[in-house]
Amino acid sequence: xxxxxxxxxxxxxxxxxxxxxxxxxxxxxxxxxxxxxxxxxxxxxxxxxxxxxxxxxxxxxxxxxxxxxxxxxxxxxxxxxxxxxxxxxxxxxxxxxxxxxxxxxxxxxxxxxxxxxxxxxxxxxxxxxxxxxxxxxxxxxxxxxxxxxxxxxxxxxxxxxxxxxxxxxxxxxxxxxxxxxxxxxxxxxxxxxxxxxxxxxxxxxxxxxxxxxxxxxxxxxxxxxxxxxxxxxxxxxxxxxxxxxxxxxxx
Amino acid sequence: xxxxxxxxxxxxxxxxxxxxxxxxxxxxxxxxxxxxxxxxxxxxxxxxxxxxxxxxxxxxxxxxxxxxxxxxxxxxxxxxxxxxxxxxxxxxxxxxxxxxxxxxxxxxxxxxxxxxxxxxxxxxxxxxxxxxxxxxxxxxxxxxxxxxxxxxxxxxxxxxxxxxxxxxxxxxxxxxxxxxxxxxxxxxxxxxxxxxxxxxxxxxxxxxxxxxxxxxxxxxxxxxxxxxxxxxxxxxxxxxxxxxxxxxxxxxxxxxxxxxxxxxxxxxxxxxxxxxxxxxxxxxxxxxxxxxxxxxxxxxxxxxxxxxxxxxxxxxxxxxxxxxxxxxxxxxxxxxxxxxxxxxxxxxxxxxxxxxxxxxxxxxxxxxxxxxxxxxxx
Numbered sequence: 001x002x003x004x005x006x007x008x009x010x011x012x013x014x015x016x017x018x019x020x021x022x023x024x025x026x027x028x029x030x031x032x033x034x035x036x037x038x039x040x041x042x043x044x045x046x047x048x049x050x051x052x053x054x055x056x057x058x059x060x061x062x063x064x065x066x067x068x069x070x071x072x073x074x075x076x077x078x079x080x081x082x083x084x085x086x087x088x089x090x091x092x093x094x095x096x097x098x099x100x101x102x103x104x105x106x107x108x109x110x111x112x113x114x115x116x117x118x119x120x121x122x123x124x125x126x127x128x129x130x131x132x133x134x135x136x137x138x139x140x141x142x143x144x145x146x147x148x149x150x151x152x153x154x155x156x157x158x159x160x161x162x163x164x165x166x167x168x169x170x171x172x173x174x175x176x177x178x179x180x181x182x183x184x185x186x187x188x189x190x191x192x193x194x195x196x197x198x199x200x201x202x203x204x205x206x207x208x209x210x211x212x213x214x215x216x217x218x219x220x221x222x223x224x225x226x227x228x229x230x231x232x233x234x235x236x237x238x239x240x241x242x243x244x245x246x247x248x249x250x251x
Numbered sequence: 252x253x254x255x256x257x258x259x260x261x262x263x264x265x266x267x268x269x270x271x272x273x274x275x276x277x278x279x280x281x282x283x284x285x286x287x288x289x290x291x292x293x294x295x296x297x298x299x300x301x302x303x304x305x306x307x308x309x310x311x312x313x314x315x316x317x318x319x320x321x322x323x324x325x326x327x328x329x330x331x332x333x334x335x336x337x338x339x340x341x342x343x344x345x346x347x348x349x350x351x352x353x354x355x356x357x358x359x360x361x362x363x364x365x366x367x368x369x370x371x372x373x374x375x376x377x378x379x380x381x382x383x384x385x386x387x388x389x390x391x392x393x394x395x396x397x398x399x400x401x402x403x404x405x406x407x408x409x410x411x412x413x414x415x416x417x418x419x420x421x422x423x424x425x426x427x428x429x430x431x432x433x434x435x436x437x438x439x440x441x442x443x444x445x446x447x448x449x450x451x452x453x454x455x456x457x458x459x460x461x462x463x464x465x466x467x468x469x470x471x472x473x474x475x476x477x478x479x480x481x482x483x484x485x486x487x488x489x490x491x492x493x494x495x496x497x498x499x500x501x502x503x504x505x506x507x508x509x510x511x512x513x514x515x516x517x518x519x520x521x522x523x524x525x526x527x528x529x530x531x532x533x534x535x536x537x538x539x540x541x542x543x544x545x546x547x548x549x550x551x552x553x554x555x556x557x558x559x560x561x562x563x564x565x566x567x568x569x570x571x572x573x574x575x576x577x578x579x580x581x582x583x584x585x586x587x588x589x590x591x592x593x594x595x596x597x598x599x600x601x602x603x604x605x606x607x608x609x610x611x612x613x614x615x616x617x618x619x620x621x622x623x624x625x626x627x628x629x
Contacts, residue, residue: 076473088468090461101461104454105473113482115455118258
């Protein structure tokens, strides 16, 4: 079953056509990678999906909800979470607080004036957040201020924040960008583990190693157009992809 | 920050704070601050700064127009005296309601922008209110003369007692001046402090801190930051209105100068001086500034000569000449120097200084802080 369907999306910045009639769909429960050379329009595409940018034409359907024109927090409330290229966390708060916030957002909605309840007495939220931190291996650091974490740990925290909301669709923008090989492998392991939960994922990635160890399906974007789509092993051998993406070199 | 607190610890903390506030006339007497007028100011401005801190300390939105709500609260309180009677309770309630409505309107517009633009918008609104109070709104504010209660006012709730009673706010026959006035203000401060403490510990409070830390992440976490900031703005406006009402309860006169930008700036200074984002800091800051204003400004050369009288004459005169710059009308200079020293050496305000001292004491018996996090004191 399709969980996300993008039809005829165009987006221009001045004279530059960033996305040219993109049609794209994601099957529920799969890991779908979007790859492409620098400037191919990958991030623009992702931003059109999560409401940061409005596409010029075309539609983005999430199940039977149209995401075009919705505010980012409404899209999240509909069940789409996003991991950013540079981890976006609440750097002045503790790890536990960082995960409790999305957990509460999921339970209480986009605004709730709980000004007289005690947060530390809310066992449901606290247990869920702690459990999530355990899942990503950060439980022992739950009381530290998150700004002090390493980049790899920040990424794991951000992932825990997204997962705590049980999203239907998780968008990951270059989840291993700027990471060491060891951190990259840890992240791959983590993403594989959470695949077992059956969360649909769309991954934008530069690193072929990551793409081929995670994705079931790969879409190749070049100059704003989809040039190939299919299973990773088919994409590897596709001459058009090698031409556009790797300048003809063999994988 | 939040996690090292528990309901029991908070209760103890509140009780100690309450005891300290209620015994202020005793323990502040040795430093010359134990008289009711100044104590009332400590409580009133402590409340004002506590409310301001709920906005600035938690969300990071720096309002530069909070004195407008102080003024709105004051005028509402005096009108309540004039129309309803000299009871402080309806005056305080009405002041909270009106300043809340004003804050809703001003906040709704100003919060469309953040950072310096938000500050400028709030400043513009406050200056507008200040100027309107002197011009178009004279029928309500009585312009430069200020609004006061007159013998001829209806004061319907006072009944026959009103005709010969003094025009001073009174609760069950107790006039709200002197120590009675202080204890009324102190009770209101304690209520305000209790509510602030609850907000600090609540899910709402952590959302406000999330606004300060990362609004982008908040948006992509399914939270709409706007109603959170607006709610914080309205609550803090209500605190300001209540503080304004207390000013009139202890002295039933409202003037527009209360809304001037210097008054808005003063509460910013109080909060930063004490420690923005901490519970006690703004109250310390408010007390310190009011203490300097009242004590240092009262010094003159005569008092300085008495203080430095032990020095030989050739030293006494230069010392008095230099230090006299910092007292009397020059007390702002002392405040300015103090403010600079604190911002440069203790960016977290007085509370950071206090928590540093506490940590130094904790460390000295050979114990190290087990958690990596540095938790600021309350």
